[in-house]
Amino acid sequence: MTLARLAPVLFVLLWSTGWVSAKYATFFADPLTFLVVRYGTAVVLFYIVCRIGGVSWPKDRAGWLHAIVSGVFLHGLYLGMVWWAIGQGVPAALSGIIAGLQPLMTGIAAAYLIGENLNTGQRVGLVVGFVGVAIAVLPKVLVIDASTIPAYAVAVNVLAMACVTTGTLYQKRLVKDGDLRAVATLQYIGALIVTIPAALLLEDLHVEWSLGFFATLAWSVVGISMGAIALLLYLIRRGDVSKAASLIYLVPPLAALEAAIAFGEELTVPMMIGTCVVMVGVYLINRKSAVEPIILKD
DSSP states (O other), X not given: OOHHHHHHXXXXXXXXXXXXXXXXXXXXXXXXXXXXXXXXXXXXXXXXXXXXXXXXXXXXXXXXXXXXXXXXXXXXXXXXXXXXHHHTTOOHHHHHHHHTHHHHHHHHHHHHHSOOOOOHHHHHHHHHHHHHHHHXXXXXXXXXOGGGSOHHHHHHHHHHHHHHHHHHHHHHHHOOSSOHHHHHXXXXXXXXXXXXXXXXXXXXXXXXXXXXXXXHHHIIIIIIIIIIHHHHXXXXXXXXXXXHHHGGGXXXXXXXXXXXXXXXXXXXXXHHHHHHHHHHHHHHHHSOOSSSOXXXXX
């Protein structure tokens, strides 16, 4: 099986574990503080990989700048805002619904900003995918006491979706060339540029240096920051950003299954039905059109 076929599956599996990792991380550190350690470790490891592999860095200042800016949006602002919002009281179920906005926002924005043409089936798929996410997690949201959820934290969570959408489009349009390992290294430098000041301003920098902390950090860095992100950058560069973003639809239902295994959380019938609906939506978005020529890419 080629990487092109395997990459979407691996990305979804790895990225979905971020929800479980985020919950584990709160046992050992403040959210933004944990992200600072995670991003810093990722920078060091990616740099070592680049040195060993003899990776070529961007040839001009613009290449460096674009990679760093994309990292500010994709990692620094997006994950920082989501983790902070959850730490402020936004339930994971509601955050999952909000996360479903990203593929919709990306699909619409890609059509207007970078000229990606979505056929009717893909447009339907975007809507179906969001409906599937809603079916999977909305029952949990409906039993939540809305008065206990800070409105400002929900607004920050929504803004995070706008940031990751911006970062995805920016990546597709302005970070077209260069070794992805070098790009990833610079992106995490960009993430640190915004996450370090935010952690210093908003948190006490609490860290419990324990085996559990290092185990969570190891998976967050190697499995997600390195593995999942490398696959996401590959998918964005290889194909349409709306198709890459649509894979996010699969994350909340899969994360719910993982949470059921890891924390004993209830796996409900709506979650299973919603997951099936999501899979239909993602299929509609990513299937090859019968009327469009298939372009083979290296």
